[in-house]
Amino acid sequence: MYSVKELQRIITDEVKKRSGALLEQNPVELYSPINYSLEMGGKRLRPVLLLLAYNMFSEDVSAVVPAALGIEVFHNFTLLHDDIMDKADVRRNRPTVHVKYSENAAILSGDAMAFQSYKYLVECKSPRLVDAIELFTNTAIEVCEGQQFDMDFENRLDVKEEEYLEMIRLKTAVLLACSLKAGAILANASDEVANQLYDFGINLGLSFQLQDDLLDTFGDQATFGKKIGGDILANKKTFLLINALEKGLAEQKTELLSWINRTDFKPDEKIAAVTEIYFKVGVKRLAEEKVDAYFNKAIKILDEINLQDVVKQPLRQLAAEMLIRKH
Amino acid sequence: MYSVKELQRIITDEVKKRSGALLEQNPVELYSPINYSLEMGGKRLRPVLLLLAYNMFSEDVSAVVPAALGIEVFHNFTLLHDDIMDKADVRRNRPTVHVKYSENAAILSGDAMAFQSYKYLVECKSPRLVDAIELFTNTAIEVCEGQQFDMDFENRLDVKEEEYLEMIRLKTAVLLACSLKAGAILANASDEVANQLYDFGINLGLSFQLQDDLLDTFGDQATFGKKIGGDILANKKTFLLINALEKGLAEQKTELLSWINRTDFKPDEKIAAVTEIYFKVGVKRLAEEKVDAYFNKAIKILDEINLQDVVKQPLRQLAAEMLIRKH
Numbered sequence: 001m002y003s004v005k006e007l008q009r010i011i012t013d014e015v016k017k018r019s020g021a022l023l024e025q026n027p028v029e030l031y032s033p034i035n036y037s038l039e040m041g042g043k044r045l046r047p048v049l050l051l052l053a054y055n056m057f058s059e060d061v062s063a064v065v066p067a068a069l070g071i072e073v074f075h076n077f078t079l080l081h082d083d084i085m086d087k088a089d090v091r092r093n094r095p096t097v098h099v100k101y102s103e104n105a106a107i108l109s110g111d112a113m114a115f116q117s118y119k120y121l122v123e124c125k126s127p128r129l130v131d132a133i134e135l136f137t138n139t140a141i142e143v144c145e146g147q148q149f150d151m152d153f154e155n156r157l158d159v160k161e162e163e164y165l166e167m168i169r170l171k172t173a174v175l176l177a178c179s180l181k182a183g184a185i186l187a188n189a190s191d192e193v194a195n196q197l198y199d200f201g202i203n204l205g206l207s208f209q210l211q212d213d214l215l216d217t218f219g220d221q222a223t224f225g226k227k228i229g230g231d232i233l234a235n236k237k238t239f240l241l242i243n244a245l246e247k248g249l250a251e252q253k254t255e256l257l258s259w260i261n262r263t264d265f266k267p268d269e270k271i272a273a274v275t276e277i278y279f280k281v282g283v284k285r286l287a288e289e290k291v292d293a294y295f296n297k298a299i300k301i302l303d304e305i306n307l308q309d310v311v312k313q314p315l316r317q318l319a320a321e322m323l324i325r326k327h
Numbered sequence: 328m329y330s331v332k333e334l335q336r337i338i339t340d341e342v343k344k345r346s347g348a349l350l351e352q353n354p355v356e357l358y359s360p361i362n363y364s365l366e367m368g369g370k371r372l373r374p375v376l377l378l379l380a381y382n383m384f385s386e387d388v389s390a391v392v393p394a395a396l397g398i399e400v401f402h403n404f405t406l407l408h409d410d411i412m413d414k415a416d417v418r419r420n421r422p423t424v425h426v427k428y429s430e431n432a433a434i435l436s437g438d439a440m441a442f443q444s445y446k447y448l449v450e451c452k453s454p455r456l457v458d459a460i461e462l463f464t465n466t467a468i469e470v471c472e473g474q475q476f477d478m479d480f481e482n483r484l485d486v487k488e489e490e491y492l493e494m495i496r497l498k499t500a501v502l503l504a505c506s507l508k509a510g511a512i513l514a515n516a517s518d519e520v521a522n523q524l525y526d527f528g529i530n531l532g533l534s535f536q537l538q539d540d541l542l543d544t545f546g547d548q549a550t551f552g553k554k555i556g557g558d559i560l561a562n563k564k565t566f567l568l569i570n571a572l573e574k575g576l577a578e579q580k581t582e583l584l585s586w587i588n589r590t591d592f593k594p595d596e597k598i599a600a601v602t603e604i605y606f607k608v609g610v611k612r613l614a615e616e617k618v619d620a621y622f623n624k625a626i627k628i629l630d631e632i633n634l635q636d637v638v639k640q641p642l643r644q645l646a647a648e649m650l651i652r653k654h
Binding site: 081108115141 | 412445
């Protein structure tokens with residue numbers, strides 16, 4: 001069994017090696033933005049999940065490192081194209097690809113990354129490869145659907161909590177779940193266990209994304225890594241805003257709507273005022289309870305998987321690390 | 328054996344059925360542009376090539392119709408994203424997706440189409456499916472490379488003929504070749520024949536694209552379907568322009584460069600003047616010879632394939648139809 005740290009090291013080295021190799025290819029204008037995107041860093045969470053799941057059944061993780069890499073390349077492709085659509089200028093403290101290069105470069109290099117993720121995936125010569133490709137493809141389409149729902153919500157004030165949860169399931173949770181299930185499939189695990197790992201991933205992903213919503217408003221800038229209050233300034237229909245609009249008193253709702261509609265304001269004042277309303281309405285506590293509920297559900301599913309505890313330990317540890325309360 | 332017409336009918340019906348089904352899916356904002364893109368029409372050349380190649384070895388073409396559909400969806404994805412990058416407003420006499428919907432819709436719906444093409448491909452339960460997916464993936468990456476070279480050439484005046492030929496090989500020819508080879512692979516044909524069909528497709532594709540260059544300048548607007556002279560107005564580094572700059576007399580070259588650099592001109596005057604230079608330098612004849620040379624090379628490869636003539640007949644017929652001189 002590998003530790004989480006060892007698997008992180010394996011995938012970090014692999015990303016570095018492969019993204020370096022891409023830089024040798026022509027046309028440079030296509031491959032340089034891909035290299036830049038991959039070397040921006042990040043936690044490499046999804047490929048580690050794939051390797052962790054595979055390692056629950058098989059020791060030879062090197063056999064599926066290309067598939068893990070494929071998932072990471074796909075994830076970075078979604079960030080790259082989402083940044084164009086969201087007009088985001090900065091990611092991980094560096095200019096985004098469409099800012100550093102051009103919008104055309106970002107579109108086309110992103111496209112090439114989408115196909116490159118299949119190229120890596122196909123390197124795994126597993127008898128179950130087609131099943132893994134099918135799962136990955138369905139997941140990729142779901143992620144596109146999630147991004148579309150997210151964009152649609154920008155123009156709506158009547159987004160319901162369940163619509164929001166479905167959006168983050170598609171945009172975030174399914175790829176974590178797919179990473180785990182793909183690892184299990186490639187290790188030729190039973191359908192039952194593969195599906196349990198998928199459900200574990202969905203609940204972990206929902207918990208993780210809701211925590212991210214909380215951190216964006218209530219987190220500590222130094223550990224969160226992004227500017228606090230971004231969601232509030234963008235009027236993002238998060239779990240917090242949706243519930244504050246639904247559960248707030250009439251005057252709190254009026255005040256929220258007035259901040260949402262105002263175009264001329266001091267950012268810090270808007271953040272402070274909306275945060276204050278969130279506290280008063282009690283949506284912070286509500287979100288924390290939801291984070292815990294999904295996390296506990298995930299752990300319960302993991303407990304139920306019929307494997308030795310020692311085999312499930314690394315995954316349990318990573319899940320706990322992902323959900324350490326930073327608020 | 329199916330005729331070209333019968334296969335065209337099969338694929339046209341399938342595209343209609345499947346793109347209609349996509350319209351039933353949510354979010355509508357994601358699937359509506361995909362439906363629009365697929366229903367714009369077109370010759371459905373690539374899926375017909377796949378079915379033709381498959382039908383050379385097996386009668387049961389319905390087994391690979393999903394793969395043919397996947398190739399067509401991929402082709403339309405490339406048109407959709409290329410139109411954003413090229414800022415093209417019109418395709419087949421209708422507004423392009425990014426004009427009719429929005430640029431974000433075009434980016435994201437295009438992405439979803441790229442994955443949808445794999446979704447259809449994976450529906451084919453062939454024992455050689457992984458080989459077909461691998462070929463398709465490598466081809467998709469090459470098509471992205473071709474588009475990048477094409478964009479790079481916009482800012483250059485020193486593009487060489489062989490660079491241009493490599494660009495159109497990547498941007499156009501490899502997908503035609505892939506369609507044929509994928510059909511052969513899915514029918515479990517020998518590697519030798521699959522590769523011969525690929526080479527046939529490359530030469531046919533080069534011939535076809537060079538003919539398209541010719542038609543853009545010397546064609547008849549009614550049959551060509553696009554406005555004549557578009558390449559000249561856009562200073563596109565076509566076979567004609569590259570060779571005129573290389574083989575023209577000093578004064579012809581100077582005149583060409585002055586038209587290229589001029590920003591204030593009457594479109595018709597520029598088209599007439601540049602066309603006149605092309606005639607004088609003799610690049611029209613040069614291009615026609617090249618079209619014929621690649622076409623004859625393709626036919627020679629087809630002749631060499633060790634199969635009954637009757638089996639090769641539909642492919643021979645389609646190739647001839649593609650290359651009927653319209654100039």
